[in-house]
Amino acid sequence: MTATAMSTIDTLLAKAEDRTALFGVVGLGYVGLPLAMELVRAGYRVLGVDVNPRVVEALNQGRSHIQDVPAQAVAAAVKNKTFTATADLGRLREPDVISISVPTPLSKTKDPDVSYVLAATESVKRALRRGQLVVLESTTYPGTTRELMLPALESTGLKVGEDFFLAFSPERVDPGNEKWNTRNTPKVVGGVTPNCLKAAMALYQPAIDRLVPVSSPEAAELVKILENTFRSVNIGLVNEMAIVCDKLGVDVWEVIEAANTKPFGFMKFTPGPGVGGHCIPLDPHYLAWKMRTLNYKTRFIELAGEMNAGMPEFWVGKVVDALNEQGKAARGSGVLIVGVAYKKNIDDIRESPALDVIRLLHQRGAEVSYHDPHVATLKEDGITLSSVPLTADTVRAADCVMIVTDHAAVDYGLVQQHARATVDTRHVLPRPGRGRGGRA
Ligand code: SAJ
Numbered sequence: 379m380t381a382t383a384m385s386t387i388d389t390l391l392a393k394a395e396d397r398t399a400l401f402g403v404v405g406l407g408y409v410g411l412p413l414a415m416e417l418v419r420a421g422y423r424v425l426g427v428d429v430n431p432r433v434v435e436a437l438n439q440g441r442s443h444i445q446d447v448p449a450q451a452v453a454a455a456v457k458n459k460t461f462t463a464t465a466d467l468g469r470l471r472e473p474d475v476i477s478i479s480v481p482t483p484l485s486k487t488k489d490p491d492v493s494y495v496l497a498a499t500e501s502v503k504r505a506l507r508r509g510q511l512v513v514l515e516s517t518t519y520p521g522t523t524r525e526l527m528l529p530a531l532e533s534t535g536l537k538v539g540e541d542f543f544l545a546f547s548p549e550r551v552d553p554g555n556e557k558w559n560t561r562n563t564p565k566v567v568g569g570v571t572p573n574c575l576k577a578a579m580a581l582y583q584p585a586i587d588r589l590v591p592v593s594s595p596e597a598a599e600l601v602k603i604l605e606n607t608f609r610s611v612n613i614g615l616v617n618e619m620a621i622v623c624d625k626l627g628v629d630v631w632e633v634i635e636a637a638n639t640k641p642f643g644f645m646k647f648t649p650g651p652g653v654g655g656h657c658i659p660l661d662p663h664y665l666a667w668k669m670r671t672l673n674y675k676t677r678f679i680e681l682a683g684e685m686n687a688g689m690p691e692f693w694v695g696k697v698v699d700a701l702n703e704q705g706k707a708a709r710g711s712g713v714l715i716v717g718v719a720y721k722k723n724i725d726d727i728r729e730s731p732a733l734d735v736i737r738l739l740h741q742r743g744a745e746v747s748y749h750d751p752h753v754a755t756l757k758e759d760g761i762t763l764s765s766v767p768l769t770a771d772t773v774r775a776a777d778c779v780m781i782v783t784d785h786a787a788v789d790y791g792l793v794q795q796h797a798r799a800t801v802d803t804r805h806v807l808p809r810p811g812r813g814r815g816g817r818a
Pocket of ligand 1: 549550551552553555605606609613646647648649650651652653654655656657658720721722
């Protein structure tokens, strides 16, 4: 049977079956590059597309800028011509499949910034041809695929579900996670039409251990938002418990550890200095924004966001109290922050609560220094600092030491031994008579 005789969908399914489909991946960051390598491993040829020429050049030279992707994997794929990168968006007519993983940040007013998605859609639209499957993977509000991408792509005159296919499949990449990766993390897929779902499932199947079909792109978009809103709300709850316990003179960590002995119906979250990263502080606001356009206020989301955003202020208040106990004002006192990354054992400072803590301490006139084994310099939000060595001298020189990120590669015993005062937002300092951080 010739290709023309086969329906468009059958041609695509056949190309999945024999891996002759050329897979395009737009956005070669912490989501796109691992996906590209898994697709190569599954036997596809992959065309990586990124607007950053330096990223493209480095990849084509066999180098990797993503911690979870070894350079040798890139080099081998480039060498055997199963992967090539380009900044030429006009080449998007070549791939049979186009997976889009571009940033979806928030604007300063906490509104969704879908400009990267719109730009990628525009590029795909200009290159769109019969037979292509387009999949959006970036976390976004429910409706983005159908309301923003579909009209743009159908404006070419091609019909979704017949001439081209469109789906949403949320990325679930957790950078640095040793156990869960692109291949073994179940992948949710929602198609605009049944044929769109069928095509997306067939083309991802060789690279992903488990696919989870849902009935629409909106359902798939909401799955990711629910996952991360669930975390934000529960983190907000334990942060409120931290404030409650502080006012009652109860150890919130002891309460959480004991509650966590319940073998059912409880899931442990831990209080902290606030919520950072590129997912949890942002994703819930995508849904809140969408629901505001429908005159509905997502109260849990907004409250959790306020609760979490208020934690830097709460903990800086504890630093001020610790200085007061030494008869010192915040102004002119030296505060050493230990850990500025948004979570432990990584170097990512995006939305890190440490940035808010430093800003609040500066506002109070404190002299702030920091030590972070993973972050050599901090140049963000008008802050320009370099990590200082953690020694008995630097600890003793501070009027207060504040633990903000609980990196494993820090000697907390040294801090405990030499610090004049400590504020431990992560409960990692050794406690008298108990193990590190009072943890059993
Ligand atoms: N945090 C707390 N208390 C907690 C858990 C986290 O204060 O109990 C703080 C962290 O310190 C950090 C922020 O919240 O500042 C976010 O932490 P996170 O563990 O949620 O880590 P992220 O932002 O890297 O979230 C990612 C998400 N992955 C994807 O979106 C694909 C999230 O869905 C994952 O559950 C999470 O990784 C994970 O479990 O590692």
